[in-house]
Amino acid sequence: MFDWIQFFADWLIFGVFNIAEESRLGISLSFFVYDTLKILLLLFVIVMVMGIVNAYFPVERLRDYLNRKKLYGFEYFFAALFGSITPFCSCSSVPLFIGFVQGGVPLGVTLSFLITSPLVNQIAVAMFLGFFGLKATLIYAVSGILLGTFGGWFLGKLKLEHLLTDWVKGILANAQEKAAYEEEKRTFIQRLPAITREAWDIVRGVLLYIIIGIGIGAAMYGYVPEDFFEQHLGQDKWWTVPLAVILAVPMYANVAAIVPVIQVFVAKGIPLGTAIAFMMATVGLSIPEGTLLKKVMTFKLLAIFFATITIFIIISGYVFNLIL
Amino acid sequence: MKTIKILGTGCAKCKSTHANVLKAIDEANIQAEVIKVEDITEIMTYNVMSTPALVVDEVVKIKGRVPDVSEIKDLLA
Known part of the structure; x- marks a missing residue:
């Protein structure tokens, strides 16, 4: 191809x-x-x-869908699925969060969306597809959606509503006004230029990171001895998955640069499961997103939220290493 | 005179929306007051779920994307 x-x-x-x-x-x-x-x-x-x-499928429509339909427990899955197709920008996470809970979507379902939205994002998927192929990408995307589904469900069961900030509680108290939204009236052809321009902007925005990542990867490839990581960080070492996840948390901004480097790690013997866990932690857990979410979540809730995702990612890492 | 508000917490997309608005009113010679709304509490009173959003005379016209100059001109005409 x-x-x-x-x-x-x-x-x-x-x-x-x-x-x-x-x-x-x-x-x-x-x-x-x-x-x-x-x-x-x-x-x-x-x-x-x-x-x-x-x-x-603008987010407003997705919210109304989650809100109106009786989904018999599948609402967590659908929220996670919608999260994966919505482009993620950390600056939109607070408006999204408020918009969901304000519209009557339960906290757990909202969190399913919020977990998956950065976890399975278009840049990560494209990079994965390019460097690891279709199978690894599907595993990545499907497990990201499942992780969001169960993570949100688990957090929902914990009944954490009282740990939201007072501001959000105030919004919740006088919510339920049916938010009408204007449907886009422009036709597909009219919208196409804007969509193309946006796509081009995104590609241009990550271009530098990709080049840096591929450059570092290419340089490392020649100098790191074959099987170097296999000896030191191979599958027999149980602590590699948690270590990879924890190292990944501060790396958010450079997701495009990280995949080409990870590919070299995998080529030199790091198990693919550990690498996927690292990727998920890179995009799914980020300090900038955490600071933004402090507006809506108390520190305690934020800590529970992050800890849950971290543990779920670590578990997924072990599962990947077992099945891959 | 029109009042144009740009809702957004200060990300890159919000900045380019602001720049496009300024360019549009300049090119079309429209008298308008342009306000950047960066406070999340105030943003949420407009019921938008994705930023940046463009509000013309208190009506949300565009949300979640950066409109280009000609589109803004059409909105204001």
């Missing part, structure tokens, strides 16, 4: 820049061009598809 990109990369490096085909530099550069172009293309396509999906 991507042969033509490889062809182009080879032509550019060996033909145009005239770098010898057998040289180490030539091979590295050709890989670099190929990887970067492939990822950018995947990212653009995925962001476009998500943009089109979102034009038809």
Whole structure:
């Protein structure tokens, strides 16, 4: 499927820049061009598809769906599923949270959405697809949705409403006014330019991180000895999964840069499950998001929320390592 | 005179929305008061769930995306 990109990369490096085909530099550069172009293309396509999906399912509609329909326990799953298709921006997490609880969506269901929204996001999915292939991406996405489903369900069972901040409690007390929202009246063709532009903006925004990530990955590839990690951080060491998850928490902003580096770790012997757990913690648990959520959650609730996701991710890491 | 509010907690998208609004009123020669609303409590009174949002005379016109200059001009016309 991507042969033509490889062809182009080879032509550019060996033909145009005239770098010898057998040289180490030539091979590295050709890989670099190929990887970067492939990822950018995947990212653009995925962001476009998500943009089109979102034009038809705005969050307001998703909320009303979760609110009105009797879903017999499946509401957690649907909230997590919706979370995965909604593009995530940490600055929107508070408005989303308020909008959901204000509209009468239970706290646990809201949290299902809030867990999955950053966890399964378009950039992470595109990067995963490009570097680890379809199977690993599906495992990542499906387990992210399941994690959100059960995480939200578990937190819902804990009855944590009293740990919301007073501001949110005030909103809840005089909520229930049916929020009418204007349907978009523009046609698909009218919206397409905006969707395309947005997709392009997203791709441009992460371009630098991707190049840095691929660069670091390529440099590491040549210098880290084969099986280095397998010896030191292999599957027989039980503490690698928790360690990976904890190390990942402060890394939020650079998700696009992290996947190419992780790929090298995997190539050099880190189990794929540990790598997926690391990825999930990178995107799913972030300090900037935590500071924003302090507006709506007391410290105690925030700690319970983060601890639950951390533990769920660690468990998933062990499960992946067992089944993969 | 129109009152235009840009709702957003200060992320990059909110800044580009603000810039586009300024450009639009400048190009179309519209007299308008442009206010950036960054306080989350106030943002929530408009019932928006995704930012940035554009409010013209207290009516939410656009939410969750960055409108381009020509679209803003159409909204204000």
